[in-house]
Amino acid sequence: MDCEPPLAQVFLNLPATNIETDEQPIDVSGLKCYELPLVDLGRLNSGHTMNRKECEKEIIEAAKEWGFFQVVNHGICKEMLVKLQEEQVKLFQQPFHKKANQSRSNSPTGFYRWGNLAATSRAHFSWSEAFHIPVSSVSDFRTLNHSSSTVEEYIEVVSELIQIIAEILADNMGICFHKTFLAEKVVPSSCYLRMNRYPPCPNSYSKARGLVSHTDTSYLTVLQQDNIGGLQLMKDGAWICVKPNPNALVINIGDLFEAWSNGLYKSVRHRVVTNGQVERFSVAYFYCPTTETVVRSCSQPSIYRDFTFEEFKRQIQFDVRSTGNKIGLPRFLR
Ligand SMILES: C=C1C[C@]23C[C@@]1(O)CC[C@H]2[C@@]12CC[C@H](O)[C@@](C)(C(=O)O1)[C@H]2[C@@H]3C(=O)O
Ligand SMILES: O=C(O)CCC(=O)C(=O)O
Ligand SMILES: [Fe+2]
Numbered sequence: 323m324d325c326e327p328p329l330a331q332v333f334l335n336l337p338a339t340n341i342e343t344d345e346q347p348i349d350v351s352g353l354k355c356y357e358l359p360l361v362d363l364g365r366l367n368s369g370h371t372m373n374r375k376e377c378e379k380e381i382i383e384a385a386k387e388w389g390f391f392q393v394v395n396h397g398i399c400k401e402m403l404v405k406l407q408e409e410q411v412k413l414f415q416q417p418f419h420k421k422a423n424q425s426r427s428n429s430p431t432g433f434y435r436w437g438n439l440a441a442t443s444r445a446h447f448s449w450s451e452a453f454h455i456p457v458s459s460v461s462d463f464r465t466l467n468h469s470s471s472t473v474e475e476y477i478e479v480v481s482e483l484i485q486i487i488a489e490i491l492a493d494n495m496g497i498c499f500h501k502t503f504l505a506e507k508v509v510p511s512s513c514y515l516r517m518n519r520y521p522p523c524p525n526s527y528s529k530a531r532g533l534v535s536h537t538d539t540s541y542l543t544v545l546q547q548d549n550i551g552g553l554q555l556m557k558d559g560a561w562i563c564v565k566p567n568p569n570a571l572v573i574n575i576g577d578l579f580e581a582w583s584n585g586l587y588k589s590v591r592h593r594v595v596t597n598g599q600v601e602r603f604s605v606a607y608f609y610c611p612t613t614e615t616v617v618r619s620c621s622q623p624s625i626y627r628d629f630t631f632e633e634f635k636r637q638i639q640f641d642v643r644s645t646g647n648k649i650g651l652p653r654f655l656r
Pocket of ligand 1: 435438446454516534535536537538539638642646647648
């Protein structure tokens with residue numbers, strides 16, 4: 323029973339041209355590995371105002387400086403994270419034809435993705451497979467895959483965690499009613515969960531990426547990764563490797579917070595590089611608003627024009643389908 327998507331077959335048939343300059347260097351041997359700023363969330367409920375303020379300050383600074391940080395004492399227990407990973411392994415172990423039946427072209431739900439069927443060159447191709455699940459359809463996903471309630475349990479706890487971080491970041495933007503706005507517009511059912519699997523990739527396919535460079539289509543993303551490593555991000559104009567921390571969850575700013583905060587917080591480009599020997603797993607939770615939500619800058623003059631989340635997603639889909647690549651925020655510059 324073959325579980326693997328035919329990545330090599332499709333990759334090798336794509337032209338090796340059009341490698342964007344921001345994709346260089348893909349060779350990781352010379353890159354330095356960094357630990358992301360580490361924030362201990364245990365201080366938020368310690369009862370000491372000073373500790374809480376310090377913790378909030380660290381979150382805000384990291385969101386401005388890095389666009390990425392990691393959190394410990396986040397309230398999601400180790401057992402839950404282990405259970406989620408086991409569930410994820412099982413889901414990807416299903417036969418390829420069963421997973422492929424859930425791909426966009428064959429099913430309106432479109433949970434399963436692999437490679438990038440719209441790629442026009444190897445630069446657009448991701449050496450990975452994913453279940454991209456709108457939280458509003460998670461019960462359909464469960465039925466289709468005969469899976470357990472673990473995914474839903476995880477969504478419940480991760481959405482509580484990210485709401486707290488979003489409020490801290492929004493509070494710092496000096497606007498009124500952000501708590502009501504977030505509570506009304508960013509509900510779990512408008513969010514997405516993406517399970518990623520990166521199969522080993524032969525070293526000779528040196529131009530392959532695990533996940534091509536992109537920014538996230540969200541306000542915020544919570545990333546759980548295993549200890550293999552491979553995530554890289556842009557820091558001060560250069561790619562750096564992120565050292566995995568098995569006890570931490572990674573949080574990053576997405577496009578919508580960058581636009582809302584008028585560039586105060588940065589939606590940073592990131593990518594995943596391939597590994598020749600071992601598979602890698604990660605789970606991303608995208609904290610997104612309802613489709614009709616207007617994303618409007620909190621200050622003037624604004625870098626980006628107002629847009630609805632629906633408009634933003636439609637533009638991305640159009641660009642991915644017509645060019646093989648996400649463009650994202652630059653499309654909405656004033
Ligand atoms: C081919 C692609 C799919 C993707 C956009 C991209 O060009 C590269 C990254 C993918 C990603 C990852 C984060 C989000 O899940 C996503 C919606 C996004 O904005 O970038 C997906 C895109 C997708 O699956 O359509
Ligand atoms: O697998 C990773 O480390 C990153 C995944 C990611 O960037 C995404 O799903 O948007
Ligand atoms: Fe991402």
